[in-house]
Amino acid sequence: MSASAKAASPPAERSTLSERMRKTMKHVKRDKWLLLMVLPGLAIFILFRYVPMFGLIAAFEDYKAYLGFFRSRWVGFTHFATFLQSPNFLQLLRNTVLFGFYKMLFVFPLPIIVALMLNEVRINWYKRVVQTLIYIPHFISWVVVASLTVTLFASQDGVVNNLLGTHTNFLANPSSFRAEIILQQIWKETGWGTILYLAALTGIDPQLYEAAEIDGAGRWKKMWHVTLPGIRGTVAILFILGMGSFLNTGFEQLLLMLNPLTHSVGDVYDTFVYDIGINNGQLSYSTAIGLFKSVASLILIIASNRIVKKLGEDGLY
Amino acid sequence: MKKKKFHFSHTLFNGVNMVILLIMGLTCLLPFIFVIAASLSSPEELIKYNFILWPKGFTLDSYKYVLCSTDSVARSLVVSVSMTILGTIINLAFTSFMAYPLSHSNLFGYKVIMKLVTITLVFGGGMIPTYLIISAYGMLDSFSSVLIPGAVSAYNLIVFVSFFRSLPKELEEAAKIDGCNDLGIFFKIILPLSTPLLATFTLMFAVGHWNSWFDYVLYINDGAKWPVQVILRNILASSNSAIGDTLMMGDDYVPPQDVVRYCVIVVATLPILVIYPFLQKYFTKGLTLGSVKG
Numbered sequence: 001m002s003a004s005a006k007a008a009s010p011p012a013e014r015s016t017l018s019e020r021m022r023k024t025m026k027h028v029k030r031d032k033w034l035l036l037m038v039l040p041g042l043a044i045f046i047l048f049r050y051v052p053m054f055g056l057i058a059a060f061e062d063y064k065a066y067l068g069f070f071r072s073r074w075v076g077f078t079h080f081a082t083f084l085q086s087p088n089f090l091q092l093l094r095n096t097v098l099f100g101f102y103k104m105l106f107v108f109p110l111p112i113i114v115a116l117m118l119n120e121v122r123i124n125w126y127k128r129v130v131q132t133l134i135y136i137p138h139f140i141s142w143v144v145v146a147s148l149t150v151t152l153f154a155s156q157d158g159v160v161n162n163l164l165g166t167h168t169n170f171l172a173n174p175s176s177f178r179a180e181i182i183l184q185q186i187w188k189e190t191g192w193g194t195i196l197y198l199a200a201l202t203g204i205d206p207q208l209y210e211a212a213e214i215d216g217a218g219r220w221k222k223m224w225h226v227t228l229p230g231i232r233g234t235v236a237i238l239f240i241l242g243m244g245s246f247l248n249t250g251f252e253q254l255l256l257m258l259n260p261l262t263h264s265v266g267d268v269y270d271t272f273v274y275d276i277g278i279n280n281g282q283l284s285y286s287t288a289i290g291l292f293k294s295v296a297s298l299i300l301i302i303a304s305n306r307i308v309k310k311l312g313e314d315g316l317y
Numbered sequence: 318m319k320k321k322k323f324h325f326s327h328t329l330f331n332g333v334n335m336v337i338l339l340i341m342g343l344t345c346l347l348p349f350i351f352v353i354a355a356s357l358s359s360p361e362e363l364i365k366y367n368f369i370l371w372p373k374g375f376t377l378d379s380y381k382y383v384l385c386s387t388d389s390v391a392r393s394l395v396v397s398v399s400m401t402i403l404g405t406i407i408n409l410a411f412t413s414f415m416a417y418p419l420s421h422s423n424l425f426g427y428k429v430i431m432k433l434v435t436i437t438l439v440f441g442g443g444m445i446p447t448y449l450i451i452s453a454y455g456m457l458d459s460f461s462s463v464l465i466p467g468a469v470s471a472y473n474l475i476v477f478v479s480f481f482r483s484l485p486k487e488l489e490e491a492a493k494i495d496g497c498n499d500l501g502i503f504f505k506i507i508l509p510l511s512t513p514l515l516a517t518f519t520l521m522f523a524v525g526h527w528n529s530w531f532d533y534v535l536y537i538n539d540g541a542k543w544p545v546q547v548i549l550r551n552i553l554a555s556s557n558s559a560i561g562d563t564l565m566m567g568d569d570y571v572p573p574q575d576v577v578r579y580c581v582i583v584v585a586t587l588p589i590l591v592i593y594p595f596l597q598k599y600f601t602k603g604l605t606l607g608s609v610k611g
Binding site for chain 1: 330331334335337338339341342343344345346349351353367368385397408411412414415416417418419421424425426430433436437439440441442443444445446447448449450451452453454460465466468469476498499500503524527528529530531536540546549550554575578579581582585586589593596599
């Protein structure tokens with residue numbers, strides 16, 4: 001059988017090839033309008049997502065704007081080595097990891113708690129009013145949030161200082177800076193974060209609650225055995241996404257809130273990259289740091305997806 | 318049928334729960350009420366009070382100063398409004414145009430295109446390479462740098478694709494039999510059916526453009542092209558009593574720095590607060606729109 005197949009193969013291959021070409025042309029012709037519609041968007045993805053990925057080779061070069069990507073001197077992993085040995089590395093690592101850790105510890109679980117609290121409210125209009133209020137900050141730009149914070153907290157005779165009877169600039173104090181950043185994030189995003197959990201909560205079959213009630217379960221038992229299992233999948237997905245952005249803690253927010261007094265505790269990879277890349281013009285070095293961080297983020301996503309799958313939940317992919 | 322038993326602990330729990338939620342709600346609202354009230358108060362009255370929720374010594378002088386005696390804020394508002402409108406249209410056009418073909422999984426090249434799109438969800442060139450490329454394209458200091466690169470993003474595209482996929486296929490087939498081509502189907506059948514999606518994303522894109530700040534900082538140096546968010550940031554960063562040199566027009570009345578800041582915060586926030594009722598209605602729906610199954 002194999003011998004005959006081999007003997008027949010050359011002409012057969014040629015015919016399938018031309019046939020495939022014909023099929024492809026037919027396929028393209030059938031989809032010509034659709035393909036034309038895809039083109040502008042595809043061009044955006046290629047020009048502004050994939051070409052910059054190619055631009056990452058600047059991390060391995062001594063990139064000079066007038067020489068371009070092709071003629072700049074190749075230096076391999078020099079920039080990575082310099083960065084790993086520099087004192088900045090440990091400081092940035094500490095700040096970034098601490099922000100990410102605090103975020104997963106405080107900012108991540110709060111929407112779950114608030115959603116559960118909202119779920120316990122039996123008066124519908126009251127629930128709606130609270131929801132309306134706590135969603136507001138999500139739509140406000142970081143610039144406005146930073147301005148509000150500065151007006152309320154920073155000035156010596158600002159509102160908060162007056163209320164507390166103190167005269168301190170809260171935002172210039174390195175020891176409380178991280179807590180302030182985390183509180184800002186909590187204020188801005190907790191309300192909005194409840195939406196996905198509330199949607200998951202409405203998806204829980206009411207019969208489960210009735211059955212639990214018949215079995216004599218009280219409020220807490222119902223929450224533990226019915227409500228929480230009902231939102232486990234949502235928690236898992238949001239956990240993976242949260243881990244993916246573990247190292248991306250509030251770039252815009254930090255850029256707006258950092259001042260010379262708080263750089264030592266608040267500088268993270270992204271703000272550092274911006275500072276030395278755009279402000280100081282160390283393009284290759286900053287590209288290398290950015291790449292280092294992207295790869296670390298990618299590893300975190302893959303790892304947390306594995307963990308979540310091991311725990312028996314559906315992963316992200 | 319149902320016997321409601323009143324337990325003291327239940328009532329207490331409900332009461333405490335509701336009070337905590339109300340406090341959280343007020344924390345989100347009161348700063349804005351304060352800023353609006355303070356921006357409408359006269360500076361002399363404002364000094365006497367600490368925290369106000371209603372204007373004291375009502376006056377519009379500070380707004381007059383911010384909007385009329387200075388050209389930078391008024392100009393930045395024109396930029397913000399036009400970029401919001403233009404940017405939203407571009408986002409809607411690019412995203413829906415690309416998403417409709419991809420809702421047909423038998424499209425030529427479907428798998429490759431979808432893979433290209435999904436990869437950008439988790440990996441990208443990063444800030445500096447993107448900056449270098451955009452500068453190589455000669456787009457620095459041009460509005461195109463803040464409008465075009467973000468015209469379509471993987472996440473929004475995927476939501477659009479799954480929405481289009483959820484629409485009934487029979488209509489398309491009927492139109493095809495009647496001799497309509499794909500473009501005609503898209504404009505005459507698909508778009509009219511997609512108003513919930515388009516409404517949601519019109520608002521979402523508009524909020525994004527109105528709030529946009531960093532793209533302008535990164536790509537645009539020309540002060541005449543700055544939107545109100547950048548101006549607000551600059552006022553915040555400047556320690557002088559006036560907004561900048563353009564603002565000292567030699568007029569008589571110059572309100573204190575705090576009051577100027579209040580006014581600009583209000584101006585930069587008000588459009589959002591005005592459309593907020595619509596935002597809430599569509600956004601909560603829109604967030605779960607993508608998970609609609611066909």
